[in-house]
Amino acid sequence: APAASTLEALLTRTLAAEFHDTPHPDAVLTTGGTEANQLALLLARERHGPHLTVLHGANAHHSIPRAAWLLGLPPARSLPTPTGTLTPATLAEALATSSGPVLVTATAGTTDAGLIDPLDALADLCDQHGADLHIDASYGGLLQLSPRHRPKLAGLHRARSITIDLHKLGWQPIAAGLLTVPDTTLLAPLAHQADYLNATDDTQAGLPDLLGRSLRTTRRADALKIAATLRSLGRDGLTHLIDRTCARADQLARLLEAHPAFELHAAPTISTVLFRPTHADDTALATLRRTLLQGGTAVLGRATADGRLWLKATLLNPHTTAGDLDALVNLLEGSTHR
Template sequence: MPPLAGGRGGAAALRPLLDTVLDALRTGAEERGGPFPAGGPGAGSDRVRAALGDVLPEHGTGDHEALRTLVHTLAAGAADPADPLCAAHLHCPPLAVAAAADLAASALNPSLDSWDQAPAASTIEALLTRTLAAEFYPTAPHPDALITTGGTEANQLALLLARERHGPGLTVLHGANAHHSIPRAAWLLGLPPATALPTPTGTLDPATLAEALAATPGPVLVTATAGTTDAGLIDPLHPIADLCDRYGADLHIDAAYGGLLALSPRHRATLDGIDRAHSLTVDLHKLGWQPVAAGLLAVPDTTLLAPLAHQADYLNATDDTEAGLPDLLGRSLRTTRRPDALKIATTLRSLGRDGLARLIDDTCALAQHLARLLDAHPGFTLHSAPTLTTVLFRPTHADDTQVATLRRTLLHEGRAVLGRTHADGRLWLKATLLNPHATARDLDTLVTLLEGSTHR
């Protein structure tokens, strides 16, 4: 019989398999040889098909061969965020300690839909969520948070809770800079179509918001952003909160990208006003260096989560709850869910507040350094100084077609992974720096690579 990952013999069964996995990760990275597999999507798919062959063979090949083949193939064909030249998206390189903790979660397989499936994991989650919520709502008496799969689920939950407070006529106002999950959540929840307000400067203008609030009858939820996906910009949170107070609107802040700045004494002031939100989205698989998924929806008072309460007799029978067994079903819209709190709690214990703050500060400083390099270079135009860790730039004399072609060429050759976005009517390359191990020399290498590719 194939061995199990848990139980008394689980650790012994896993140990030799881990050696195989680690070797395959190494050989796959060596075969890839850079941040991205060369050759484009067609060649990459061909390599995977050739390596896998029959996905469901008549007779199995055994644990070690299967792991060697699949893990090697995955690593060889991966976009590796641990490579300093892989900097396109909000896609962080996870810390080794977090990945190791995630292995334990997979081996034990707790499911946080009932206490009797996850007694220790449920307590770890409760302690973690309350602790993190208090970081964002330090003066609130009973702050709380839910673990989510990321910003999209957290934003959806925020709109759901606002709908339950105010009814299906709730109007959602958001800047054009908001994450796409905001209007999508309004559609999914049967709310009136969300209203996007223009953000020509990249952030939500309080004057524009004031006009919209004055013209919008009925209950309103305003969603602000602390760390836009395209440029890492932060809306003016205090003025927006002031307007919400004046017009009786609720405020949700999507801080999936920028929320962890609250843990950095150097950068915390950037988020002034964040504690005035009725709900708050944060992702720890961005500036928290966690394996996906590691999202959070925080609220200033746990009673705001009451609409999520749900009863299923086989999971949270009333008499069990009255007898003191914790009720977990109202902690998510999902039923089966992994103990993602474990890797986060392990990371916080390992690094401490000061260790995590150093990673955040170093990564922000790296973005500032890249911006200075590009700004001083005659061959590139910098869009603006970075707010977080996103740097927008373009070759000075290139048109939009050339900018797009340059990005795709670097991808096809497997030499660098950069993002793209439109701003001020033009297409810009986007470097999203989330690798705290990257160095100034790595940034010099990136600029040199771009120089060579631009002048071909």
């Protein structure tokens, strides 16, 4: 598909430039954050060999340790994150006791609470110890487009690779993952050649060649929908949706914090709000969540923080209204008192 291949090459380079202020940034499209994280570990393994140590916070997505297992690397080493983020002190201690090549994976938008690790400070430590840094920004990476929220990602550009998933704050149907790198040469280990697909002379003659840009061979032209969205909305349009969604999460948090029937865990970092009924134990909370789900009235997630279970509302619909939030809180209050 020559047209789709050309479009994908333009799209990936354009998006990569949003995250890396370098002369030749690049990116590959993936099925989502899981595949992008696996590719990041694969590239690190090809740079450093099979004895690569992978360090990640306990707050990291499950795909990080799973990718280490799939790639035949030593078991990934999980570092404690009792406050929800990977602290510089914890990483410094781990790096001091690690030998050989190390890949540190940080998170910008945790699955449970949408928290962002202190990226700049972690990048400093990686520089000091000669470790590579990968950042899983599947959830929070598109905050980079928003002048209001971009400071939360300070240090993101210092990563050797970044996972982005436009299925979240990019509002794309799956598949819409992305792995970005600061220089296209970092993707060289993915190169692959098969005469019936990308004969050397065809590639040299300028025919598009994306065989080495994915672990898959036949795949959909996922670049098209992303390009159509970017062309239709532009930077300002996407920024408006991101800012609006985060503002609605802040509004929900304030409603819950002011309500005597609920306890708010913390103000949201992105658009995830953790809360719980004031007098409910974990068993009652889990039952309430299933009741709402099975009754078709509300779909809420669940997360464990501070040793307790919390309900999780992850707002991702920019068209959510203040009235919708009021209705949710009223529904929860009524369900809690039954």
